[in-house]
Amino acid sequence: MSAALTDTPGGTRGRLSRAYLGMVAEPWLYLLPSLLLIGGVMLLPLAIGLGYAFQEFNLLRPGAAKWVGLDNFQDLWADPQFWRALRNTLVWTGASVTLQFAGGLGLALLLNTRFHGKKLVQALVFLPWAVPTFLTALTFSWLLNPVIGPVPYWLSGLGLIEEPYNILGNPDTALWGPILANVWYGVPFFAITLLAALSAIPSELYEAAEIDGASGWQSFTKITLPFLAPMIVITVMLRTIWIANFADLIYVMTGGGPANSTQILSSYIFTTAFKRLDFGHASAIAVVLLALLMIYAAILLAVRSRLVRR
Amino acid sequence: MAALGRPHPALVAGKYLALAAYVAFALFPLYWLVKIAVTPDRLIYSEGTRYWPSAATWDNFREVLGSDFLRFFGNSVIVSLSTAAITAVIAAGGGYAFSRFDFRGKRLVSALLLLTQMFPLLIIIAPIYRIVASLGLLNTLPSLIVTYTAFNIPFALFLMQSFFDGIPKDLEEAAMIDGCTRMQALRKVILPLTLPGLGATLGFVFTAAWSEILFALMLIRKEESMTFPVGLLNFVSKFSVDWGQMMAAGVLALVPSCLFFAFIQRYLVQGLTSGAVKG
Amino acid sequence: MAGIELSGIAKSYGGVEVLRDVDLAVGEGEFVVLVGPSGCGKSTLLRMIAGLEPITAGELRIGGRRMNEVPPRGRDIAMVFQSYALYPHMTVARNMGFPMEIAHRPKAERAGPVARAAEVLGLGKLLDRYPRALSGGQRQRVAMGRAIVRQPQAFLFDEPLSNLDAALRVEMRLEIARLHHRIGATTVYVTHDQVEAMTLADRIVVMNAGRIQQVGTPMDLYERPANRFVAGFIGSPTMNIVEGTPVPDGLRLADGTVWPAPLGARALGIRPEHLHVAPDGDGAGLRAEVQLIERLGSDTNLFCEAPGVGPLLARVHGDVNLALGSSVVLTPDLARLHPFDAEGRRVPVGR
Known part of the structure; x- marks a missing residue:
């Protein structure tokens, strides 16, 4: 690209292709560090991890890893804890997403109106999103503890439990502790994304509907919801995947206990890898979780493409 | 027409009531955390469930600050700041490429980045442990920094791209006509305009790194290199009685997050929608 | 100050050719306007320069x-630039001095040219403001100031006025003309507005579909358009075009009227202002019905329909005493007829 290069006979071709190469290479140069890191720290380990699922590989039982085909999956099939974790995953994910979404939609609709002190209110209600997960988990396990927390007394006052005890200690109710924490933590996320989508709906639409004689409820079902629908589907899908993979709250609050009653698939992966150091088994669970999530995503994407086409 | 008049007073009251409920729901757990942290030791059990402590003290904080927590806190600051800084720089490069160039393979790379946000991260916890162990890097902070950086790059890259997209291409071209090389145009024109975006990215990544716990548990088992969450969890399982100190430590852990949260408030929507998948 | 020469310039994206065979020489100090519909390649050409x-x-x-x-x-x-491309984080003064800043000229040396340019453009009081605190017209002036301060070999303008409202556009157009007279710099100016082209240019380059259609002075283009595209693009309102069949002394229109035309002509163009209108009954000529009348005060546009021939627009001076639906006879100013051949090219009138 320098002036000295000009007017050298026969140089045009070389110059052009060098300039061309430079233009092609430039974006890759900027992307290179990102790609190297993602490749080395995420994609390569992903491939290795998928491989573990088909090997017997336990750090507590030394000896070279060996390929065992589908043995790990057969073990899983016979593992009652796995089935329990699968059921729990459905409850955990379903309840968390539903409650987070409902709470988030309500909050977004409220914040989309005009009122005094909106900025402050917004900052306060979004704050839980910024609280580190481990702290959320610890705070809620303390709140649920009858020694220092008020929640058990509220629950018994409401008649939901007979006496103020720690619901985290009861296998039948323990899962609802992390779900409560998760709802607290996740409502802001839905509220923020839905609020952004709401404010993107042109206000002329509501004015036109009002002139056409629509009631407030009709405006909501005929304008707001259809407008939000594609966005809701994609957000709910991504969030579902994220929550199904999200083991931190459960691990910190109950460690999967009591008696594995709160283990979900992802926390089960973690305890299997972290405590039992059985990487083969852990990876097999992870592969099952991955497959389930992919099926789920495929279904939801199909629904979304139908929604968008309409 | 009813719509032209003021809304019904009962509706207005209902709205403010609902808002108050949301604020209370959001703040109560944090209030409780702070309340117990300032409650003197002797009152913790007798006033365990009182809504307002009869006395307050800084003792718990003083004790926490004199304990191992200071080291954990320092480790977390090192890990989170380094992760945020490195991620922001690397993601800025990638985001710039995504925003300003059309190149073959762009869709593929973008699909790959999205994929990394979809699969259960725990699937790689075992391989990462093995790799880190074979490199002899277990129990070191750099192993965490590199891992966290990679985890956060896809999200940060999309976020930076959205910030670059907001800067008209004309500005760079004008700068280049005015005599700048591409690098000068970046430094003198694009960088100053991207600073808020860079700051927001720093904030998001810092918050994420600050609260990560599972990989930290797996990779760090020696006390001297524990991050704050791991240290706190260890503390909980070791002496699960000193509530005041734990809560005080929790409040301290909240401080950096809240600072960064205040800082990134304006960019929440952009951050959550462009990353779309980050917590 | 320097001239610009383009020879055989072509541009393609992938396999798609958007510009080809562009030959153009812009003389020193000349003001050349590239004009054409959007997508004709004029901006691409400017960006290549x-x-x-x-x-x-x-x-x-x-x-x-x-x-x-x-x-x-x-x-x-x-x-x-069309968007002005002012640096939002720099004051007006720093924006204007930026090229010199990049060239590492000391601060003291920059102040003089910036102040002079600001004075020329009436920006003296705004030097410490940021672009966001300026109106559209002021931003436009700063962008021009940044260009002037450099004293470059040539100025390039990319649709500089299209983001301004109508009144401001006229004002800035005059400003640009005034500036060019004062500085006399070589200028290439891109616009899609033929009025801008006619009023500013020493020479106009009309482009369409990636090729130069005609290069010439504004009056050249008005009086001798090289083809039907240029004829339709230059001049407002647009030139009328009528088709006809060749007969020995000209072209016979659909209604039988014969207008003189040279050999090879298949269509004739006549500008609205060169079409005479007479009330019906006054002799022979093309008969038409008045369908719409636009009274502009100084002029009046008559939209007429000649049976079989098609719509014709005539522009007359002042007002007319005609009613809608009345029948008129249209006669062209014979010296102002533009003959075009079957391919749409101008047929030279051999005398």
């Missing part, structure tokens, strides 16, 4: 030096 788009084939010379491989910063040109 600026160095913002690589040149696929052909050669570009500025001041006699080959520039194809020279990056923008080495071309010593200034450009005013």
Whole structure:
């Protein structure tokens, strides 16, 4: 690209292709560090991890890893804890997403109106999103503890439990502790994304509907919801995947206990890898979780493409 | 027409009531955390469930600050700041490429980045442990920094791209006509305009790194290199009685997050929608 | 100050050719306007001169030096963008002095030219403001100021006025003309507005579909358009075109009227202002019905329909005493007829 290069006979071709190469290479140069890191720290380990699922590989039982085909999956099939974790995953994910979404939609609709002190209110209600997960988990396990927390007394006052005890200690109710924490933590996320989508709906639409004689409820079902629908589907899908993979709250609050009653698939992966150091088994669970999530995503994407086409 | 008049007073009251409920729901757990942290030791059990402590003290904080927590806190600051800084720089490069160039393979790379946000991260916890162990890097902070950086790059890259997209291409071209090389145009024109975006990215990544716990548990088992969450969890399982100190430590852990949260408030929507998948 | 020569310039994206066979020489101090509909390649051509788009084939010379491989910063040109491209984080003064800042000229040395340019453009009081605190017209002036301060070899303008409202556009157009008279710099100016082209240019380059249609002075283009495209693009309201069948002494229109035309002509163009209108009954000529009347005060536009021939627009001076639906006879100013052949090219009138 320098002036000295000009007017050298026969140089045009070389110059052009060098300039061309430079233009092609430039974006890759900027992307290179990102790609190297993602490749080395995420994609390569992903491939290795998928491989573990088909090997017997336990750090507590030394000896070279060996390929065992589908043995790990057969073990899983016979593992009652796995089935329990699968059921729990459905409850955990379903309840968390539903409650987070409902709470988030309500909050977004409220914040989309005009009122005094909106900025402050917004900052306060979004704050839980910024609280580190481990702290959320610890705070809620303390709140649920009858020694220092008020929640058990509220629950018994409401008649939901007979006496103020720690619901985290009861296998039948323990899962609802992390779900409560998760709802607290996740409502802001839905509220923020839905609020952004709401404010993107042109206000002329509501004015036109009002002139056409629509009631407030009709405006909501005929304008707001259809407008939000594609966005809701994609957000709910991504969030579902994220929550199904999200083991931190459960691990910190109950460690999967009591008696594995709160283990979900992802926390089960973690305890299997972290405590039992059985990487083969852990990876097999992870592969099952991955497959389930992919099926789920495929279904939801199909629904979304139908929604968008309409 | 009813719509032209003021809304019904009962509706207005209902709205403010609902808002108050949301604020209370959001703040109560944090209030409780702070309340117990300032409650003197002797009152913790007798006033365990009182809504307002009869006395307050800084003792718990003083004790926490004199304990191992200071080291954990320092480790977390090192890990989170380094992760945020490195991620922001690397993601800025990638985001710039995504925003300003059309190149073959762009869709593929973008699909790959999205994929990394979809699969259960725990699937790689075992391989990462093995790799880190074979490199002899277990129990070191750099192993965490590199891992966290990679985890956060896809999200940060999309976020930076959205910030670059907001800067008209004309500005760079004008700068280049005015005599700048591409690098000068970046430094003198694009960088100053991207600073808020860079700051927001720093904030998001810092918050994420600050609260990560599972990989930290797996990779760090020696006390001297524990991050704050791991240290706190260890503390909980070791002496699960000193509530005041734990809560005080929790409040301290909240401080950096809240600072960064205040800082990134304006960019929440952009951050959550462009990353779309980050917590 | 330097001339700009383009020879055999072509541009393609992938396999798609958007410009080809562009030959053009812009003389020193000349004001050349590139005009054409959107997508005709005029902006691409300007960006190639600026160095913002690589040149696929052909050669570009500025001041006699080959520039194809020279990056923008080495071309010593200034450009005013449609969006103005002011740096939002710099004051007006720093924006205008930015090229000199990049060239590492000391601060004291920059102040003089910036102040002079600001005075010329009436920006003296705004030097410490940021672009966001300026109106559209003021931003436009700052962008021009940044170009002037450099004293470049050539100025490039990319649709500089299209973001302004109508009144401001006229004002800024005069300003640009005034500035050009004062500085006399070589200028290439892109617009899609033929009024801007006619009023500003020493020479106009009309482009369509990636090719130059005609190069000439504004009056050249008005009086001798090289083809039907140029005829339709230059002049407002648009030129009327009527088709006809050749007969020995001209073209016979659908209603039987014969207008004189040279050999080879298949269509005739006549500008609205060169069409005489007479109330019905006054002799022979093309009969038409008045369908719509636009009274502009100084002129009146008559939209007429001639049976079989098609719609024709006539513009007359002052007002007319005609009613809608009345029948008129249209006669062209014979010296102002533009003959075109079957391909739409102008047929030379051999005398």
